[in-house]
Amino acid sequence: MTQLKPVRAFGSYRWLVVVLLFLAMIINYVDRQTLGILKSTISADLHWSNSDYANVHLLFQGAYAVCYLLWGRLVDRIGARWGFALAFGIWSVAQFATSAARGIGHFMVARFALGIGESGAFPGSIKAVSEWFPQKERALANGLFNAGTNIGAIVTPLIIPAVVLSYGWQMAFVVTGLAGLIWLPIWLLLYRHPQDVKGISQAELDWIQQDPVTPITRIGWRKLLRLRQTWTYATAKFMTDPIFGMYLVWLPDFLGKRFHLDLKNFGPPLIVIYLLSDFGSVLGGWLSSHLLKRGWSVNRARKTTLLICALCATPVMFAAYAENVWVAVAIIGLAAAAHQGFSANLYALPSDLLPRGGVGSVVGIGGMLGACGGMLMSKYTGWTLDADRGYAPIFLIASCAYLCALLVIHLFSPRMEPAELIDDSTAIS
Structure with a gap:
């Protein structure tokens, strides 16, 4: 069998999807x-x-937790195009609603609605990556689109203070x-499933579809929940x-309390932190994809990259004791x-371990648990x-979380073996 060669990255439609x-x-x-x-x-x-x-x-996190699970299932049913569009519409409307909030109850309702919409973003994105990229490129694609979260975190302290100082905090949400x-x-104009895009070349389509095709199209909830994957x-x-x-x-609050920064001057430290996190997103995705292309197994490439990242997170336990703001920024940025x-790399695991028909649902389950963990962390922090x-105790937890998570990954999936399933098209959902 002739080995496929990658089409040129420049001008390729799958990279437009990532954009x-x-x-x-x-x-x-x-x-x-x-x-x-x-x-x-x-x-x-x-x-x-x-x-x-x-x-x-x-x-916000409560809605995010419950609806992340539902969005995961929904995008498996209706696809990334319409699932993502629906989620995006809901969270945009919720952002407008926040501008009209006056009491804490109003804020809770508006942020609850925002959680409903925003919880569809990652299931939709990861589903789109699974539709448009072969296994060896998915971690890189995930790293690239996930870098947008850091750019968003950089843009926010640049734009929002200027808007608030000129027009008030309500206008920021508008x-x-x-x-x-x-x-x-x-999005609705440009996104389609690869086979439905008229401008895509046959070479790129073959590259996208190079992985073995599974006949499974649906996986029931009960079966998914029984899988260690x-x-x-x-x-x-x-x-x-x-x-x-x-x-x-909580970082703006930390910088304010520890170093007396406020709305006018905590922008540069936050920008540096999220620029560093952007670099980490792309580098982490590139590294495991590079190792896979060099012939490493999925198990070895993913876990090696995860270990490097987990070790780099441990120094954050010292951030609360930093005497200089830029020392704290360097530690937190790392x-x-x-x-x-x-x-x-974590986002690549569902498509590594399960057929495409279950990717969105498993992403939803993981996102729900992640949001539940976020709720606990938020209450603990407050x-x-x-x-x-x-x-100090908050950063101590942050320093240990990734090594503990990698240990769990290794215990649950020591060889990163994909789930072996028979056709489940009649499963109850």
């Missing part, structure tokens, strides 16, 4: 992080405590909601998702980069800070 996903993640994380940037401003205006703020974020309404019609991914998400969520939501490199214990 669309990358832009979507920028908008997703701008919308998500806006409230974190405005914590001090809104808390002062509406007289919130740390626990009040944690509870508002908790409602501006970010409008961005989603620009992206949505472009499902729990390999889901448990690792439970352990690591809360850490980056903590960085997004940890954020490690998280994103870890995540780029409680710890209100008890005047500071950020």
